Every structure is written in structure tokens, then in C-alpha cells.
Amino acid sequence: MTVFVIRRLLQALLVVFLMSVIVFFGVNIVGDPVYMLVSPDADQADIAATIERLGLDRPIWEQYWLFLRGAAQGDLGNSFIFGEPALQLILHHMPATMELAFTALMLAIVIGIPLGLYAGLYPDNPVSKGIMAGSILGFSLPTFWVGLMLIMLFAVELGWVPATGRGDVASFLGIESSLFTLDGLSHIFLPALNLALLKISLAIRLTRSGVREAMGQDYVKYARAKGLSTRRIVFVHVMKNIMIPVVTVMGLEFGSLIGFSVVTETIFAWPGMGKLLIDAILQLDRPVVVAYLMIIVLFFVLINLIVDILYSILDPRVRLQDQGT
Amino acid sequence: MTDVIASEPVTLTPAKVETPFQRFRAEFFESRIATFALCLFGAIVLLAVFAPLITPQNPYDLAQVSVMDGRLPPGSEAFDGYTMWLGSDGAGRDLYSAILYGLRISLTVGLASGVIALLIGMAIGLIAAYAGGRTEAIIMRVVDLQLSFPASLVALMMVAALGKGVDKIILALVIAQWAYYARTVRATALVERGKEYVEAAQCLGISRARIVFRHILPNCMAPLIVVGTVQTASAISLEATLSFLGVGLPQTEPSIGVLIANGFEYMLAGLYWISVFPGLALLLTVVSINLVGDHLRDVLNPRMKK
Numbered sequence: 001m002t003v004f005v006i007r008r009l010l011q012a013l014l015v016v017f018l019m020s021v022i023v024f025f026g027v028n029i030v031g032d033p034v035y036m037l038v039s040p041d042a043d044q045a046d047i048a049a050t051i052e053r054l055g056l057d058r059p060i061w062e063q064y065w066l067f068l069r070g071a072a073q074g075d076l077g078n079s080f081i082f083g084e085p086a087l088q089l090i091l092h093h094m095p096a097t098m099e100l101a102f103t104a105l106m107l108a109i110v111i112g113i114p115l116g117l118y119a120g121l122y123p124d125n126p127v128s129k130g131i132m133a134g135s136i137l138g139f140s141l142p143t144f145w146v147g148l149m150l151i152m153l154f155a156v157e158l159g160w161v162p163a164t165g166r167g168d169v170a171s172f173l174g175i176e177s178s179l180f181t182l183d184g185l186s187h188i189f190l191p192a193l194n195l196a197l198l199k200i201s202l203a204i205r206l207t208r209s210g211v212r213e214a215m216g217q218d219y220v221k222y223a224r225a226k227g228l229s230t231r232r233i234v235f236v237h238v239m240k241n242i243m244i245p246v247v248t249v250m251g252l253e254f255g256s257l258i259g260f261s262v263v264t265e266t267i268f269a270w271p272g273m274g275k276l277l278i279d280a281i282l283q284l285d286r287p288v289v290v291a292y293l294m295i296i297v298l299f300f301v302l303i304n305l306i307v308d309i310l311y312s313i314l315d316p317r318v319r320l321q322d323q324g325t
Numbered sequence: 326m327t328d329v330i331a332s333e334p335v336t337l338t339p340a341k342v343e344t345p346f347q348r349f350r351a352e353f354f355e356s357r358i359a360t361f362a363l364c365l366f367g368a369i370v371l372l373a374v375f376a377p378l379i380t381p382q383n384p385y386d387l388a389q390v391s392v393m394d395g396r397l398p399p400g401s402e403a404f405d406g407y408t409m410w411l412g413s414d415g416a417g418r419d420l421y422s423a424i425l426y427g428l429r430i431s432l433t434v435g436l437a438s439g440v441i442a443l444l445i446g447m448a449i450g451l452i453a454a455y456a457g458g459r460t461e462a463i464i465m466r467v468v469d470l471q472l473s474f475p476a477s478l479v480a481l482m483m484v485a486a487l488g489k490g491v492d493k494i495i496l497a498l499v500i501a502q503w504a505y506y507a508r509t510v511r512a513t514a515l516v517e518r519g520k521e522y523v524e525a526a527q528c529l530g531i532s533r534a535r536i537v538f539r540h541i542l543p544n545c546m547a548p549l550i551v552v553g554t555v556q557t558a559s560a561i562s563l564e565a566t567l568s569f570l571g572v573g574l575p576q577t578e579p580s581i582g583v584l585i586a587n588g589f590e591y592m593l594a595g596l597y598w599i600s601v602f603p604g605l606a607l608l609l610t611v612v613s614i615n616l617v618g619d620h621l622r623d624v625l626n627p628r629m630k631k
Contacts, residue, residue, distance in 0.1 A: 015470060026486020140615040142562045144569045145604045148589065152597055163593065259478035266570050267589075281485050281572050289485050296478065304473045 001312070008308050012301045019297045020071070023290055024064050033080055033284035054080060067290070076294065077287035079280075086291035090273055096166055097265065097272030101257040103188055104195035109250055111196070112203025119204065120211025121234065131204060138201030143260060147194040147267040154190060161186045164269035191268040195261055199253055206249055210242035255303050259296065352624045359620035366613040369606075373428035380422035385579070399598050412598040414587060420598065423584055424606045430580040431607070434491060435561035438498035442560075443553050445499065446506025447542075453507065454514035455537050465511065471504040480563050481572070489575045494567065498560045509552045513545040547625040554618030558611045565607050581607045 038050050051057050055066065070077060076087045119128040155163035167187030214220060215238065223233045262274030269275070273292060280288035343351075354360050377383065399412040399420075411420040453464040471479065483497035517523065518541060526536050567573030568582030569589075576583060581603050588599030 011466075011470075023482065023486060026483075029486075136615070136619070137612070140558065140562075140612050142566055142607065142611065144566050145585070145608065148585070148592060148600055148604060152592060152601070156593060156595060156597075256475040256478070259475050259481075262481060263477075263566055263570065277481075277485075278570050278572065293482055293485065296482075300474055300478075304470075 004312055005309060008305055012305050015301055016294075016297055020068070020294060021064075023293045023297075024067055025060065027286050027289050027293075028060055028063065033286060037080060071294070076291035079285055079288050081280075081283055081285045081288075086287040087295075089288060090276065090292055090295060093271060093273045093276045096270060097258060097261050097274060100188065100191055100195060100261055100264070100270060100272060101254060103192040104199065104257055105250065105254055107192055107196040108199035108203050108253075109247075112200040113207050113246065115200075116204040116207025117211055117234070117239075120208040121215070123208075123212065132208070135201040135204045138197050138204075141197075143194065143198065144263050144267055146197055147191075147264060150190050150194055151267070161189050163190065166271055191264050191270050194267070195257060195264045198260070199250065199257065202253065203246065203250060206246045207242065210246060211238060214238045214241055252303070252307065255300055258299070349624060353620065356620050359617055362613040362616035362620075365609060366617060369428065369610050369613070370432065372425055373432050376422070376425035376429055380419070380425050382419050382422050384418035384423040384426055398596075399602075411602045414584070414599045415591060420584075420602050423579065424581070424603050427579055427581040427584050427603060428606060428610070430491070430574065430578055431561055431564060431582070431610070434494055434498070434564045434574075434580065435557050438495045438502065438560045438564075439553060439557035441495065442499045442502040442556065443506050443549065446503040447510050447545075447549065449503070450507040450510030451514055451537055451542065451545075454511045454518060455533065455541075461511075464507070468504045468507050468511075472508065476501045476505075476559065477563060477566065480567060484567055484572050489573065491574065491578055494564055494573055497567075498563060501563070502556050502560060505552055505556055506549065509548050510545055513548050514541050517541045517544045551618055551622045551625060554614055554621060558614035558618065561614075562607070562611050581610075 034047060034050055034054070034056065037054075038047055042050075048057075055063060058066075067077060074087065075085065078084065079086050079089055082089060115131050119131045122128050151163045154160050165187055167184040168181040169184055211234075219237060220233060223237055228237075258273075261270075261272060262277060264270065265272045265274035266278050277289065277292045279285075280292065353363075372379070399410060411424070413419055414423060449464060449468075453461045480497050480501040483500050484494065487493040487497055514537075523536060523540060526540055531540075564573055564580060565582030565585065568580050569586045571586060574580050574583055579587075584603035585600050585607070588596075588601075588603065591599050
């Protein structure tokens with residue numbers, strides 16, 4: 001077990017290191033940020049001074065070495081635009097993104113699972129067919145286009161909810177969130193729904209196939225033979241068995257929700273990390289881009305590491321297979 | 326005297342043998358939705374290919390565009406006398422023309438990245454399946470690692486690192502998608518490798534390369550085609566997303582995504598058509614490819630055979 005964990009840990013470190021090379025060298029080759037920063041009438045001396053201040057006069061491998069040394073001490077460089085440490089900037093924007101992703105996940109579970117349950121219990125019903133057709137659409141519609149349509153329908157035409165921004169935030173138990181104010185809730189509704197759409201489709205499909213498989217099992221037949229009501233069979237026996245895989249998969253999707261939030265945040269001007277990234281790419285704010293991408297890589301690598309270790313605890317075959325190769 | 330027997334020419338009618346392709350074609354066109362989707366996609370491709378011949382203006386020839394025509398609602402008459410059935414955008418371009426020209430770029434990027442990713446992924450997957458051992462373990466570890474990141478995130482990372490432009494977008498999409506093909510090919514090739522015909526070929530002393538490319542590869546094509554359609558649709562949609570975010574294609578290469586992004590600023594003012602019509606074009610393209618792919622999966626899957 002220990003050997004397995006150490007191997008996975010080393011692999012994870014290797015991935016993070018490789019990604020840092022790709023990201024750092026890639027980002028630092030594109031464009032010239034100096035001309036975005038100095039005023040148009042700056043003379044050569046000003047430009048040279050800016051280049052030196054940002055450390056861009058050093059050879060790229062030396063810049064990378066300085067970056068690695070800083071990163072090991074938790075310093076991912078200063079933003080070119082804001083002058084603040086990039087890490088601090090990202091952490092400052094993180095709660096908004098987390099709150100959006102969390103709300104979207106909840107929406108996906110609350111909407112997706114009941115619909116999937118219905119579609120699984122009555123597969124030939126026209127309503128179920130409608131639900132399944134809807135889930136195909138949810139998979140193939142581009143997220144950003146759905147976002148535009150939501151804005152047009154609910155914000156412009158109907159005027160029910162605001163289209164952009166985060167609204168008022170309130171503090172509760174030390175957590176600042178727009179979930180605690182009515183204004184904030186009205187602001188989060190559209191972006192969260194937009195972000196959740198793909199996951200709602202996923203939840204519908206997972207639940208439906210789980211229910212259909214479970215309904216043919218012996219324990220359901222036995223429960224029926226015992227004379228239990230359908231309601232009790234479905235909500236007590238079947239649900240217990242299908243909820244574990246569904247909830248596990250949905251939980252794992254949390255990472256991809258944070259990744260996808262880049263699109264949603266840009267459309268709805270949600271002040272999270274994703275919008276920060278897009279702005280940073282457009283303004284050639286290299287340290288922020290590198291820092292964001294490294295944090296995301298670290299995040300995904302950690303999720304995968306935890307899942308791998310959990311699986312190997314739950315199912316020893318995974319561990320043995322890994323040692324076999 | 327010999328009787329002349331009027332012999333009728335003997336015609337041998339061969340028993341009707343359906344080739345696999347004919348059977349496949351018949352089964353595919355059984356589904357009305359898939360047939361319709363295929364026709365729709367064909368029509369979209371034709372419209373894009375012949376765009377210069379069937380549009381009233383070249384939206385990127387400044388001499389043909391007049392700012393006077395800016396932001397006209399659908400059905401208005403342009404300064405030059407033709408009707409703008411879909412309205413015009415902020416710079417006075419006829420949207421119908423702009424969409425067809427945009428489709429050319431979107432389809433080129435999607436198809437090019439799909440084909441390149443398919444070829445690369447196929448080669449890597451075949452190598453993994455046939456080499457086995459350490460090579461396979463390392464390749465599949467890399468594939469697994471990459472698939473643990475969402476493709477959209479990988480593509481976003483790549484454009485952040487590579488910058489704007491058609492070639493860079495295609496490269497980013499290829500990097501984001503090759504692993505899906507590699508995994509599919511390897512899984513199928515592993516099954517095929519264990520079959521008797523491969524053993525027979527080995528007994529005949531046929532070279533490894535020939536067995537892989539002439540015997541195993543053709544039998545892996547069915548799942549590859551299915552994955553290819555779905556991935557191409559997602560490549561088109563990804564490119565549009567990146568361009569919409571402003572990190573994909575530049576304004577000088579206006580794909581559908583760029584058009585939608587340009588219309589976004591007018592949307593809150595109620596000028597819906599500048600974003601909505603390009604969006605519909607994207608939607609029809611992506612959904613029609615997905616419907617075809619979905620049905621291909623049913624037809625090509627041997628387990629579903631009647």
C-alpha cells in the first residue's frame with residue numbers, strides 16, 4: 001500500500017513539474033507584455049527600465065529557475081498589471097468561483113436525479129423520451145451559447161433576474177457569499193443554471209441507467225414478491241444502491257465544473273478565477289496565467305491522487321494490477 | 326440431320342450477396358432522424374464551400390461593406406439594394422454572408438484538427454496495443470493522465486501557451502483530443518490481436534507492420550469513426566467557445582465563435598440577431614454531426630446487430 005501511494009505521489013509530482021515547464025515556457029513566448037504596460041509616449045530608457053523591473057531581460061531558463069524557486073516558497077510571482085502577488089489575486093477570486101461551482105453541482109443533483117429516476121422507472125413514457133432528448137441536447141449545445149440564450153430570455157426579454165455581476169454578498173459563519181442575500185441569489189441563478197446544464201444531463205443519464213439496471217435485480221423482485229409498495233422499493237431499496245455511484249461521479253465532476261466556469265464567468269461577468277484568467281490572457285499578464293494554470297493542474301492532480309488511493313483501499317485489485325505492470 | 330435446339334443463353338444470376346458496406350448503408354438510412362441530420366450537415370458543408378458564389382457580399386472586402394448598413398434588423402434592405410434576410414452586424418456586414426464565410430473557417434478548423442488528432446491517436450494507440458509491455462504501460466499512463474483533465478481545459482491551457490491563430494488553434498485541439506482516439510484504438514486493437522486471423526497471419530510469416538496496418542487496423546475503423554464524428558463536433562464547439570472568449574481566433578479570422586462574440590455586446594441592448602443567428606448555425610452544425618455519430622454507434626456496434 002505504502003509503495004503504491006509513494007509511486008502515485010511521485011507520478012503526480014512529475015506531472016506537476018512537466019506541466020510547469022510546458023505552461024511557463026509556452027506562456028512566456030507569446031506576445032510582448034512590455035508594450036501593454038508602458039505608456040505609448042515612453043522612450044527607450046523607460047521601456048528598458050520596465051523590462052528590467054519585470055525581469056524580462058534575463059534568459060528564459062533563468063526566469064524559469066527563479067519561478068521554480070519562488071513557487072517552492074509559495075510565491076508564484078507578481079501580476080504585471082496589478083502589482084499584487086498572483087497567488088493572492090487568485091485566492092481573492094476563488095470564493096466566487098467555488099460558490100458558483102457548488103451551486104451548479106447542487107442544481108445538477110436536485111434537478112438531474114429526480115428526472116433520471118422518472119425516466120428510468122417509465123422508459124417508454126413520452127415524458128421520459130422528452131427528458132432523454134433534452135439530455136442529448138444538454139450534451140451537445142455549446143455552454144456559452146446556452147448562456148447567451150439564458151441572458152436573452154430571462155434578463156433582456158423577461159427582465160426577471162440580472163444578467164451580470166455577483167450582487168450583494170453577506171457574511172455567515174465567517175464565509176462571505178452571495179448565497180446569503182436575496183440579491184445575490186438572483187444574481188447566481190442564471191450562471192449556476194448555465195454551468196449546471198451539462199451536469200444535469202450527466203446526472204439524468206447516470207440515474208436512469210442505474211435505475212433500469214437495478215429494477216431487474218433479484219432483490220427488487222423479492223421485495224415485490226414480499227408485497228412492498230413500489231414507492232418503498234424505489235425510494236428505500238433502489239435509491240440506496242444507485243445513489244453511491246451517482247453521487248461519487250457527480251462529486252468527481254466538481255473539478256471539471258471549476259474548469260468550465262471560465263466560460264460561464266466570462267459571459268455573466270462573474271468575478272471569479274475564470275474571468276481573471278481570461279482577462280490575464282488578453283492583457284498578457286503572464287504571472288497570473290501561469291499561476292492560475294498551475295493551481296488548476298495541482299487541483300486536478302490532487303483529486304486524481306485521492307481517487308486513486310481511495311479506489312486502491314476499496315478494491316485491492318487496482319493496487320495489484322498497478323504492481324503487475 | 327441434327328436438330329438444332331434453340332438453346333437459350335444461360336444466364337447465371339448470382340445469389341444476391343450484400344457487401345458489408347451496402348448493409349451498413351441500408352441500416353443507416355433506416356433512421357429518419359439520422360438521414361435528416363446527414364443531409365443537413367451535407368447542406369451546411371455545401372453552403373460553406375460555395376459561400377462566395379451564393380452570398381450577396383464578401384463580408385471581409387471593405388469595398389463591399391458599408392457602415393451605413395450597420396445593425397439593421399432581419400429583412401431590411403441594404404444600401405446596395407439586396408435584402409439582408411438575417412440583418413447586419415455592428416460593422417454593416419450582411420449576417421447571412423458573414424455566417425457562411427464563418428462556417429468555412431469553423432468547419433476547416435474542426436475537420437482538420439479531427440483528422441490530425443485521429444491519425445496521431447491511431448498511430449499511438451496501435452503502437453501501444455502491438456508493442457505491449459513497458460511501452461504500452463507508459464503510453465497508457467500518459468493517456469489516462471491526460472484524460473483526467475477535461476478536454477476544454479487542456480485546449481484552454483494550450484491556447485494560453487500558444488497564442489492566437491488558425492494553426493495554433495488546430496494544434497491546441499489536436500493536443501486536447503488525441504488521447505481519446507489512442508484509447509479507443511488500443512482497446513479495439515487489443516481485442517482484434519487475440520483473434521484467429523491474426524494468429525493465422527503470423528503463422529504465414531507476414532511482417533508485423535503488415536499485420537498491424539493491413540489486418541488489424543481495418544477492423545478497428547468502426548469505433549474510430551464513431552469517436553471521430555463525436556470528437557469533430559466537440560472540436561467545432563470548442564473552437565467556437567475559445568473564440569467567443571477572445572482567446573481563440575483573431576478578428577481577422579472570423580469563425581462562427583468570433584461572430585457570436587461580436588454580437589454579444591449588442592445583445593443586452595436587445596439587438597438579438599447579431600448573436601443568435603450565428604449561434605443557430607453553430608447549433609445546427611454540432612447537433613447534426615452528433616446525431617449522425619449517435620446513430621453510427623448503433624449501426625456499427627456489433628452487439629446491436631439483429
